[in-house]
Amino acid sequence: MPLKILTALVFLALSTLAGPSAAQSAKDSRDEIIDLLGRLPEIAPVRNQLIDQGFRGEKLTLAEEHTRLLMNDKLVAGYIADRLIALYDGDLSVGVATEGLIAPLYDSGITHLPLAEMKFFHQMQRALLDGMSKRNCGLIVKGEMRPQRMEDVLGRAETYFSVKTLRTYYRIQRKAVRLGVTRAPKQLSPAARARIEQRISVALNDRVQSVENGRAVARTFDNLQRASAASACDAGKLFADVILDLEGRDLRDALIYLSSS
Numbered sequence: 188m189p190l191k192i193l194t195a196l197v198f199l200a201l202s203t204l205a206g207p208s209a210a211q212s213a214k215d216s217r218d219e220i221i222d223l224l225g226r227l228p229e230i231a232p233v234r235n236q237l238i239d240q241g242f243r244g245e246k247l248t249l250a251e252e253h254t255r256l257l258m259n260d261k262l263v264a265g266y267i268a269d270r271l272i273a274l275y276d277g278d279l280s281v282g283v284a285t286e287g288l289i290a291p292l293y294d295s296g297i298t299h300l301p302l303a304e305m306k307f308f309h310q311m312q313r314a315l316l317d318g319m320s321k322r323n324c325g326l327i328v329k330g331e332m333r334p335q336r337m338e339d340v341l342g343r344a345e346t347y348f349s350v351k352t353l354r355t356y357y358r359i360q361r362k363a364v365r366l367g368v369t370r371a372p373k374q375l376s377p378a379a380r381a382r383i384e385q386r387i388s389v390a391l392n393d394r395v396q397s398v399e400n401g402r403a404v405a406r407t408f409d410n411l412q413r414a415s416a417a418s419a420c421d422a423g424k425l426f427a428d429v430i431l432d433l434e435g436r437d438l439r440d441a442l443i444y445l446s447s448s
Contacts, residue, residue, distance in 0.1 A: 195381045197241035216316070217265070217268045217269070219262065219273070219293065220264075220267075220268035220271055220272070221264040221265060221268050224259075224264040224267060224268065224420050225259045225264060226256060226257055227254075227258045228254050233251060234251060237250050237251065237342070237408065240304060240342035240345075240346060240364075241342075241343050241346040242345075242346055243343075245350050246346060246348075246350060246353055249350065249353050249354055249357060250345075250353070252336070253360070256361060257361055257364065259365075260357055260361070260365065262368050262369075263289075263364055263365060263368060265368075267289070272388055282341070288297060291367065292364045292365075292366075292368055293360070293364050293367060294365055294367070294372060294446060295370060295372040296363030296364055296365065296366035296367030296368075296370065297363045297367075297442075297446050298363065298364045298365070298372050298443050298446050298447070299367075299370050299373055300359065301346065302439050302442075303361070305354065305439070305442045306409040306431065306438065306442065307356075307359060308356070308360075308363070309427070309431060311348070311352070311430070312429065313427040314348070315344040316328075316344075316420065316423065316424055316427070317344075318343070318344030318345070318346075318347040319340050319341075319343070321417045321420045321421075322416045322420075323340045323416075324416070324419075324420035324423065324424075325414075325415065325416025325417055325418070325419035325420035325423070326416055326419075327340070328411070328419045328420055328422065328423030329411060329412060329414070329416070329419045346433075364440075372446065372447060373443055374443075374446075374447055375440060375443055375447070378434070379440055380444065382440070383437065383440040383441055384444070386433070386437055386440075387429070387430065387433075387441055387444075388442070390429050390432070390433065391408075391426065391429050394425060394429050395408075395425075403418065404418075404422055404425060407419060407421070412441035431443065
């Protein structure tokens with residue numbers, strides 16, 4: 188299940204069950220908020236949303252358990268509670284809070300994973316593009332899909348993963364979120380960043396030259412926003428494949444580069 192849906196569930200539960208007066212008291216009790224977060228999987232309509240996206244059987248069980256484990260992780264829940272308290276105290280805007288509950292943990296933690304797990308995560312991100320229509324894929328690559336729609340599309344694409352793949356994917360997600368609580372995102376030095384940009388550019392140019400419709404793909408990269416959704420999808424997949432075909436230090440630097448871009 189896409190992680191951003193968890194943020195929505197936090198605000199849904201707090202607004203529906205707590206209300207303004209309870210929210211005011213909750214800011215004085217971090218433990219109360221952590222307890223509420225732990226009960227979210229039972230309070231909020233997580234199961235119904237997952238079923239609507241196409242989760243069934245063992246995959247549905249896995250997705251529900253993934254949500255439960257995240258919301259009952261005291262380290263993660265404590266971080267979220269602190270952010271919510273800052274929101275209610277007026278020290279954090281709603282816009283920042285919405286994007287700042289879980290997503291930064293996720294983005295930061297990914298950069299601290301062992302290389303094999305980083306690669307697996309990005310392989311799954313690439314595989315998600317194969318689980319949707321070219322139009323949806325292209326709109327995501329171009330950054331033109333509404334967030335709510337994108338969450339639904341990504342969730343539906345996840346249902347095509349095998350049970351074994353989903354289990355590993357969710358485990359890595361949870362590990363990344365935990366790492367993100369205590370660690371800032373890993374950054375490349377200016378020299379390392381310049382080096383990997385050049386390496387990616389060379390590898391991408393070589394790949395474009397080798398594909399049948401290379402010139403068309405090159406034009407798509409030159410003006411992605413004006414490209415058709417189908418062309419943007421093909422370009423996005425090719426770019427991901429080029430990155431994932433790198434090895435060793437090049438691969439690690441490229442994946443960190445992607446996470447920090």
